[in-house]
Amino acid sequence: MGTVTGPSLEAFLPELPEVEITRRHLEEAMVGRRLERVRVTHTRTARYNATTGEVESRLSGRRVDTVGRHGKFLVIGLDDGYTMVAHMGMSGRFSVAAKTDEEAPHTHFVAVLDDGAEVRFIDPRTFGFIAVFDEDELSDSALSRLGPDAWVDPPSVPILMRALNGRTAPIKALLLDQGPIAGLGNIYADEALHLAGIHPLTPGGGLDATEVAGLLLAIQKVLSEAIESGGTTLDDLAYLLPDGQAGDNLSRLGVYARTDEPCLKCGTPVERIVVRARSTHFCPRCQAL
DNA sequence: AACGATCCCTGTTGGC
């Protein structure tokens, strides 16, 4: 992983690998710790059933038992049975900081731990959120509608076949949906489809067992490589991993953000189309319809 | 039910 120095601006879009790396940092910092004081300073950061003040009071004084993840959601178990659920949206990042560290712009959440460290949530575009749910609220939340986690609980070929059966929507859209499989965002959906040689507009129900098996393998490969290399840090915004480092996965991308550049497998220029209002990159030769 | 369009938000970029 590259350490960022000076004024260079780097970003990453938090998808499963980036959320998993964040989870590991937060687990190290938070498990067994008590949240002494919690501050939520942006109304959009507290979402669903709770105001900023309610999130603060539900978290303050609680001890963290577990830090888990399902898809792109962080799932933090508290000692009173409540669950803190966090989503980093598109611009959110967590930072584990010392009390004396200067607060970054757009810091909307600060938890002071009983060892003096602070867990901060920084989110310029406020697409992310932090919620605290009891059991009923949790079972009624978006978490309950997620498919199996693409990394720790990947669906088998028959399970994914069944989820895609009869679906006419493009496979790209279904990968982003989080229902058939949870954790892929725009970058890794494009990368997995490219690696599997599947055109993004292929109707989900039109994939045969061989193609679904290949897609699942491709998903495992792009996710594991991204996690190992520290996630994908793009160079247009200033978002970093919790320890201030940038991920190194950018150079591994085959199609994402490579419009008109040669496909690394065959040299054909990468094409960009829009699917469900999301930019979609693919090689027209390796991924023929 | 499934699908697609629209909205939220702001730092950055590209065109004039």
Add this chain to the structure above:
DNA sequence: TGCCAACAGGGATCGT
């Protein structure tokens, strides 16, 4: 050079 519209995207919501 300066201004402003366009762009980026995860998930919620709404209309068909």
